[in-house]
Amino acid sequence: MTHPDLTRRTLLTAAAATIIGFNTTTRTWATTNTPTPPGHIAPLPPLQGTLTTNPTTTTAHAHDFGRLTTTTPYAVLNPAGPHDIANIINYARHNGLKVAMNGQSGTGNDLESHSNYGQAGAAGGISINARALNRIHTITPTNATVDAGVTWAQLTDAALAQNLTPPCLTDYLHLSIGGTISIGGIGSTVHKHGLQADTVESIEIVTGTGRILTATPTRNPDLFHTALAGAGQVGIITRATVKLIPAPTRALVLTLTYNDQHTFLTDQQTILNDGRFPSQVGEILIQPNGQPPRYKIEAVAHYNTTPPNPQTLLTGLNPTTTETNDTTYRDYTYRADTFADTIKNLGYWNAPKPWLSLFLPATTTPTFLNQALPHITPDDIGAGLLLCYPFHTNKLTHPLAITPNEPTTYLFDFLAFPHPNTNPQPALTRNRTLYNTATQLGAKRYLVGAIPNMTQTDWQNHYGPHWTTLTNAKNTYDPTHTLTPGQNIFP
Structure with a gap:
């Protein structure tokens, strides 16, 4: 030989x-x-x-x-x-x-x-x-070109040095840019700027046939729109040009708490529709001993020199309590680091984390919450969070970022950090049950979560009319099904 x-x-x-x-x-x-x-x-x-x-x-x-x-x-x-x-x-x-x-x-x-x-x-x-692949190639007043392995934290700090910022950031910044734009990348400004994938102007990508291509909305547009939020099914993104906008200096954080779900959802819808806050997150606080959940909105106003009047910002809203905190824009963008450090110190970081991320139709969100929340305990969440907040679906520009067929959807983000040594199997079974309940109400999944036993029928139902879009792109750009098998979309 x-x-x-x-x-x-x-x-x-x-x-x-x-x-x-x-x-x-x-x-x-x-x-x-x-x-x-x-x-x-x-x-x-x-x-x-x-x-x-x-x-x-x-x-x-x-x-x-x-x-x-x-x-x-x-x-x-x-x-x-x-x-x-x-x-x-x-x-x-x-x-x-x-x-x-x-x-x-x-x-x-x-x-x-x-x-x-x-x-x-x-x-x-x-x-x-x-x-x-970790190089930041260029930063201009309107965009940055970076390798896919650069993290959002690295880009954010490099951009802030020039008084700029990415318009859409995940809560936890130490994620690769190529990774988040491949599945979407959602954060607290989604209602203003869409997903991180929607802030991408061009990509360099290696297809499943080994071709190195540049894709933009006008150059290889089918590849551009199926690679972004396409779950890695058509190629490996190696470089991206993403939008930047002027960065504010300060962040005024208003924490609004609620005792009832209806007022919580109503105020979230009011904030969404009038756009008074550039950053908006809702959270559901599961209470012990079967007590009713409480609810929280974290609404953030940005400014440079003169802070806005909190009372003006609260006009028309009906929280039970209100708390105000003034911080730097950078400190707010890095707020999850303190949470991550705490989780690590308590031993939760390396434990199993059966997350569940769904997009709920606004019209059926109350129904889903009323069916789901009684079956979620504080121990199910552990040291984690249960987020719930709305955005307009027309902010998403790529067809494979699948959302319900309604103008407004709610992210239901069950970010469980169960106590260490907890058997994850019951939580996976729960995720599947909640997924089945949600899809019967018109919901779709966000692809980062843990949902067991997804079948070809499940995927076809998830993508709906865009199943043809995905399969045609797969057959064109990865006909041997070489890429990203872990999504289990294709056998």
């Missing part, structure tokens, strides 16, 4: 051997210093980055933030650029391997995919470490 010449960078490094290719017969890697079993060896393609089977690295890519699944890849690619990704995708599709991008988001040593149910996994395939 002979092999073509292989440069040092082409070689795949392992803990104790240099690997020269993949044995497609035995589905194992062929090394230079161990006997090679009979079979066909597919030599590795040229790479400027590195591909490793080091167990420490593959194990780090085997789990995600949800800690509900294990999807250990055969190897991990640290790409030097899009050409490495294109070469690996071509190699994978010709050798029956799967490929997925892994954001490796977070801070310090707590780096992992921030998917919740194995969505970024590539079990028995090749995982691409997005952190290797």
